[in-house]
Amino acid sequence: MDKLYFGSNLKMYKTVRETVDFLTQMEALTKDIDRSGMELFILPSFTALDAAAKAVDPAYIRLGAQNMCWEEQGQFTGEISPLMLRELGLDLVMAGHSERRHVFGETDMEENRKVLSAVSHGMTALLCIGETAEDKRFSVSREVLRRQLKIGLFGVVQEDVSRIRVAYEPVWSIGTQGTPAEPAYVEEMHAEIQRCLEELFGEMAGEIPVLYGGSVNPQNAESLITLPSVDGLYVGRAAWQAENFNLLIRQAMQAAGKA
Numbered sequence: 001m002d003k004l005y006f007g008s009n010l011k012m013y014k015t016v017r018e019t020v021d022f023l024t025q026m027e028a029l030t031k032d033i034d035r036s037g038m039e040l041f042i043l044p045s046f047t048a049l050d051a052a053a054k055a056v057d058p059a060y061i062r063l064g065a066q067n068m069c070w071e072e073q074g075q076f077t078g079e080i081s082p083l084m085l086r087e088l089g090l091d092l093v094m095a096g097h098s099e100r101r102h103v104f105g106e107t108d109m110e111e112n113r114k115v116l117s118a119v120s121h122g123m124t125a126l127l128c129i130g131e132t133a134e135d136k137r138f139s140v141s142r143e144v145l146r147r148q149l150k151i152g153l154f155g156v157v158q159e160d161v162s163r164i165r166v167a168y169e170p171v172w173s174i175g176t177q178g179t180p181a182e183p184a185y186v187e188e189m190h191a192e193i194q195r196c197l198e199e200l201f202g203e204m205a206g207e208i209p210v211l212y213g214g215s216v217n218p219q220n221a222e223s224l225i226t227l228p229s230v231d232g233l234y235v236g237r238a239a240w241q242a243e244n245f246n247l248l249i250r251q252a253m254q255a256a257g258k259a
């Protein structure tokens with residue numbers, strides 16, 4: 001893939017002011033990096049999306065939402081619809097983050113409805129997949145990833161493949177309790193994901209960026225981004241301070257020969 005992707009989900013950490021400050025810094029710090037070779041995307045909290053969209057230049061930072069309801073409107077208290085996100089000019093939405101699946105109990109079928117709704121509203125869907133520590137212990141990681149892909153992307157037609165991206169985030173590797181995954185293991189899982197995407201979409205599968213996420217930090221970013229099947233890094237904690245994220249991106253781009 002010609003482009004590298006660097007993204008961060010801000011989860012429920014930054015206020016509106018903090019989000020705007022972070023984005024403004026990220027834009028200034030990374031402005032000189034040629035966007036034909038990389039995409040930087042950030043997913044703020046819902047409350048900050050409007051201010052964020054006014055604060056950043058989309059040529060430098062693509063904004064997206066952390067979640068979305070599949071319906072356009074209706075009796076869905078507490079939910080945000082694709083039309084509401086489009087109203088803010090957003091065209092990127094995540095589905096299936098491990099916290100949505102494991103804290104809020106979302107199913108593969110629900111992630112699928114979100115993915116289909118996103119693409120039918122002209123948005124890019126970032127589907128997160130990943131096995132738990134238990135899945136890994138019982139050696140069913142591959143089966144779990146295949147199931148999440150096959151159900152999560154069910155019904156996506158060839159014409160919409162360019163609106164799909166995938167983030168592989170092993171649940172045991174994410175967040176404060178997470179342990180970084182070994183690069184060899186990441187490559188094995190990414191290769192499996194690639195095979196599954198090829199089964200689903202044929203050669204169009206090559207258009208789907210597959211990112212790795214889970215305890216990415218300045219120490220392991222280089223060894224992860226240089227893996228043959230990794231198209232980008234999806235970074236949590238190590239990205240939420242603008243200088244750190246900027247350095248991590250530059251380090252990774254250099255290691256990948258894109259600087």
Ligand code: PEP
Binds near residue numbers: 215216
């Ligand atoms: C995440 O939660 O998606 C994530 C990648 O977090 P972290 O980098 O902090 O492990």
